[in-house]
Amino acid sequence: MTGNKYPLSTQLCINGKLVDSHSSERYSLFNPVDDSLFCDQVQYAAAEDVDAAVEAAEAAFKGPWRKFTATQRGEALVKLSALILEHKEELAYLDGTPTGKTAAITEAEFAASILRYYAGWADKYPGESYPGEDGMVKIVRQEPLGVCVGINPWNGPIAIMAMKLGPALAMGNVIILKPSEKTPLASNRLAFLASESGILPPGVFQSLSGAGATGAMLASHMRVRKVSFTGSIPTGKKIQEAAAKSNLKRVTLELGGKSPSGIFEDCDFDNAVWWSVFAITQNTGQACYAASRVYVQEGIADKFVEAFTKGMSEKINELAPLADKTQLSRVSSFFQRDAGKTQILVGGKQHGDKGCYWEPTVFYNPEKDAQVYNEEIFGPVACISTFKDEEEFLRLANDTEYGLMAGVFTQDINRAMRISSELDSGVVGINCVSTISLQTPFGGSKQSGIGREMSHYALRSYSEPKTVLINMNY
Incomplete structure (x- = not known):
């Protein structure tokens, strides 16, 4: 042509x-x-x-x-x-x-x-x-x-x-x-x-x-x-x-994946925020291993949510568009179906009046039967939920048929190794998430x-x- x-x-x-x-x-x-x-x-x-x-x-x-x-x-x-x-x-x-x-x-x-x-x-x-x-x-x-x-x-x-x-x-x-x-x-x-x-x-x-x-x-x-x-x-x-x-x-x-990431109170805070934003905005969230379910321990929840939301907002003019109109329609459909089941902290709509751009979006404590919480969206959309302790995080993280990637953010190496062995996931990142290595196997458990x-x-x-x-x- x-x-x-x-x-x-x-x-x-x-x-x-x-x-x-x-x-x-x-x-x-x-x-x-x-x-x-x-x-x-x-x-x-x-x-x-x-x-x-x-x-x-x-x-x-x-x-x-x-x-x-x-x-x-x-x-x-x-x-x-x-x-x-x-x-x-x-x-x-x-x-x-x-x-x-x-x-x-x-x-x-x-x-x-x-x-x-x-x-x-x-x-x-x-x-x-x-x-x-x-x-x-x-x-x-x-x-x-x-x-x-x-x-x-x-x-x-x-x-x-x-x-x-x-x-x-x-x-x-x-x-x-x-x-x-x-x-x-x-x-x-x-x-x-x-x-x-x-x-x-x-x-x-x-x-x-x-x-x-x-x-x-x-x-x-x-x-x-x-x-x-x-x-x-x-x-x-x-x-x-x-x-x-x-x-x-x-x-x-x-x-596919609906990858969980656990942010513990003893984490390196700035590192956890950076990786959490990167994980769901790289390739405009169109990645199978994107950490779209973010769990933050209650003691730092307010601080983390504020920093994460700010980081997502700052990406609004940096992200490439979604792949096409079909993908844009798919992402948009989740918001129509889950009206009333979620609290949107930032984003949640198309960005601009042309092209297939979607604003980086953060849901806070969505209901556990909401589709945005359970299904792979394939866009820059993250769900944040809080947890009390390791046991609750593992229960929430593993309560899915997906098992591709997971992340653990903590400076306690014993906790990190303990949780990595308990997560139902083919890949686990410690103080990182949604990344791969050519030298190591990549793939998922369960239906991933x-x-x-x-x-x-x-x-x-x-x-x-x-x-x-x-x-x-x-």
């Missing part, structure tokens, strides 16, 4: 080429900063396109990609990381513009670091051997699964793309990415560049834009061996069901997901252990 800074990859990337979909369906992307049209004629993948991508992936897996040594796979990931950095402004523009993301370049740089990390693992992920006193030598190999699928969200599309690409390729798999229909362009572009540059053989990394129907076709495809999904709990359940009903393909699910991303734990989910028994008794 004319008027855009970079070419827009509205086609599908199959077998190293940008191709037109077999579907006539097209859709448009808008800039949530001012509701202007960003891109039209974006294509949805049809069943024929899904089959073509799977066929190309299988051919690459059994052919040229199989011949790459582990060291060569690592070198390819290093080159792919450099390719992202070379095109980081372009990739950030392609996926940042249709969601209003202001930190998309930083996200692209993080994505490059993820691929460099997994490049280092490619020739270092070990197998196992066991003593052979019984005359049987026992070896366990970690072997690739084959054709994998990554179904990505729109809130961190470039980084999450790398979270799936890195471990999948490091272990010798091939992968088809299905980006969110809100952010399809960078995935399509990078998949094409990876093949065009010769970094990856055609078919190793492909991208199929589309909505939920495209993801459903991939999740139920009989020749796909693994699906990694990041998104909502209802969709995650559908993907797990499709995987089970088809060929029992392996599934990793990184789903299955499996882990990041660290060497992700490599396990893209490989299958094979036991080899060697009889030395004859």
Whole structure:
């Protein structure tokens, strides 16, 4: 399209080429900063396109990609990381513009670091051997699964793309990415560049834009061996069901959160306030691990609420917009449904007369059956409640089906360790919250997901252990 800074990859990337979909369906992307049209004629993948991508992936897996040594796979990931950095402004523009993301370049740089990390693992992920006193030598190999699928969200599309690409390729798999229909362009572009540059053989990394129907076709495809999904709990359940009903393909699910954070009287006060504001305003609150339930001990409640509310108010002109009108409508709907069940200290309405901006919002002691308290909102909206002691905090924090992230703010290390072991959460931050580390596993308990991303734990989910028994008794 004319008027855009970079070419827009509205086609599908199959077998190293940008191709037109077999579907006539097209859709448009808008800039949530001012509701202007960003891109039209974006294509949805049809069943024929899904089959073509799977066929190309299988051919690459059994052919040229199989011949790459582990060291060569690592070198390819290093080159792919450099390719992202070379095109980081372009990739950030392609996926940042249709969601209003202001930190998309930083996200692209993080994505490059993820691929460099997994490049280092490619020739270092070990197998196992066991003593052979019984005359049987026992070896366990970690072997690739084959054709994998990554179904990505729109809130961190470039980084999450790398979270799936890195471990999948490091272990010798091939992968088809299905980006969110809100952010399809960078995935399509990078998949094409990876093949065009010769970094990856055609078919190793492909991208199929589309909505939920495209993801459903991939999740139920009989020749796909693994699906990694990041998104909502209802969709995650559908993907797990499709995987089970088809060929029992392996599934990793990184789903939603309603993360609690406990602010104790002995905390470093300024640190607790900073992290609490940061946790719910980074990416405009559109983060699965955002600490949206803040619990503050009664002795410092008034002081903390005042400081937290002030910090949230100061963010009003700094936040990027919500991703689109649909997301704005979703956030707004919570306030309509919970009228009378909450006390709003600040915010609670759209900011400005154009675009998809929402004021940073703080609820105080909402009723426990209020939807804003129980459901993931995915916006800059926090609920503050008070508690008396550790026992009450743990009861309140764990009273949810979510279990992705939690935070504890205290200078008592014994209390911190005691509470971290009691919280039903895949990740616990002590004197921090709503942050991740590339070197450690990320994922949730309960309905927040299955499996882990990041660290060497992700490599396990893209490989299958094979036991080899060697009889030395004859």
